[in-house]
Amino acid sequence: MQNTSVEPSRDCPLCPRLHDFIALWRQREPGWFNAPVPTFLPPEGEDAVRFLIVGLAPGLRGANRTGRPFTGDYAGDLLYETLIRFGLARGRFEARPDDSLELISTAITNAVRCVPPENKPVGAEINTCRTFLVPTLKRFKNLEAVLTLGTIAHQSTVRALGGRVAAHPFRHGGRQEIGDVTVFSSYHCSRYNTNTGRLTTEMFVSVFSEVAEFLRK
Ligand code: SF4
Numbered sequence: 001m002q003n004t005s006v007e008p009s010r011d012c013p014l015c016p017r018l019h020d021f022i023a024l025w026r027q028r029e030p031g032w033f034n035a036p037v038p039t040f041l042p043p044e045g046e047d048a049v050r051f052l053i054v055g056l057a058p059g060l061r062g063a064n065r066t067g068r069p070f071t072g073d074y075a076g077d078l079l080y081e082t083l084i085r086f087g088l089a090r091g092r093f094e095a096r097p098d099d100s101l102e103l104i105s106t107a108i109t110n111a112v113r114c115v116p117p118e119n120k121p122v123g124a125e126i127n128t129c130r131t132f133l134v135p136t137l138k139r140f141k142n143l144e145a146v147l148t149l150g151t152i153a154h155q156s157t158v159r160a161l162g163g164r165v166a167a168h169p170f171r172h173g174g175r176q177e178i179g180d181v182t183v184f185s186s187y188h189c190s191r192y193n194t195n196t197g198r199l200t201t202e203m204f205v206s207v208f209s210e211v212a213e214f215l216r217k
Contacts, residue, residue, distance in 0.1 A: 005135070006039075006132065007036075007039070007132065008036040008113055008132055012036050012113070014128050014131065015129070017117075018112075018114040018121070019114070021117055022114055022115065029065070032065045033064060033065060033066060034064060034065075035067070035114075036132075037064065037067060037113055037114075039107055039136055040103060040107060041103065041107050042104055043103075046107070047141060048105055048142070049140040050105045050140075050142050051088065051146075052106070052108075052109065052140060052146045053107070053109070053146075053147045054133070054146060054148050054149065054153045054157050055069060055070060055111070055149045055188065056110060056112065056119070056121070056150055056153050057110050057112035057113070057115060057121055059072070059073040059075065060115050060119075061073055062076065066096060067097055068097040071097055072096070075188070075189050075191065076093065076095060077093075078189045080093035081093065082208050083106065084101075085208070086211075086212040087104060087212070088103065088104050088105065089103050089106065105215070107140065109136050111129065111130075111133055111152060111153040111157065112126055112129045112152075113129055113132060119190075126155075130156055130159060130160050133156060133160045134160045137157070137161060144180075144181065144182065145182050145183075145211055146161075146181055146184070147207070147211060148185045148186070149187070149188040150170075150186075150190075154170040154183075157183065161179055162179060168183070172185065172187045172199075172207075173203075173206070173207060173210075175210065182214060184211050184214075186199070186203075186204060186207040
C-alpha cells in the first residue's frame with residue numbers, strides 16, 4: 001500500500017540506498033539532522049502558501065545537517081537573499097534553522113527528501129519520493145505558483161501535477177500552466193552552477209522578478 005502522508009517518517013525505508021546512507025551518517029555525525037528533510041513553511045502555516053519552491057534533494061552538509069531546506073551550504077545564500085529581496089522572506093538568513101529567517105506566502109521542499117550520495121538520486125528514488133511530493137503540492141489550497149530548480153525537480157513536479165514531461169520540458173526561465181498552477185523553472189542555485197556561470201545572480205533574479213510580478217496580480 002502506498003504511503004500518502006505529506007511528510008515521511010524519520011526512518012522512511014522506501015529507498016534502501018538512501019536509508020543506508022543516512023544510517024551511515026547517523027553513526028559518523030550523530031549531532032546532525034540525518035533524516036528526510038521536511039517542507040519549510042511560513043509561520044502562518046500552509047493556508048498562507050501561494051508559492052512553492054521545489055529543489056532537488058538535501059545537501060550532505062546543508063539541509064541534511066541542519067534539517068531545513070537550503071540551509072547550511074552555499075545554495076541557500078543566493079536563494080534566501082533573493083527571496084528577501086522580493087518580499088518572499090523576512091529576517092536574517094544565517095544558515096542555521098534557528099536564525100530569524102521567515103518565509104512569506106512561500107514554502108520550500110525537495111523532490112527527494114533524503115540526502116543522496118554525491119547529490120545524485122537515481123530514477124527509482126525520484127519516482128518513489130514523489131509519494132510525498134504529490135500530497136505536498138495538494139496540501140496548499142491557495143497555491144498559485146511553483147518554481148522548480150533544475151531538470152530533476154522540474155520533471156518530478158510536472159509528473160506530480162499530472163502533466164506529461166514531453167509536453168512540459170525544463171527550460172531555464174520557463175513558465176508553463178499545469179492544471180491550476182503556473183510552473184516557473186530555473187537552473188538550480190547550486191555552487192557548481194553559479195561557479196561555472198551556468199546560473200548568474202542576474203539570471204536567478206530575473207526568474208524571481210517574473211514570479212513576484214505574477215504573485216502581485
Ligand atoms: S527519498 Fe523520500 S521516499 Fe526515499 S527514503 Fe527518503 S523520504 Fe522515503
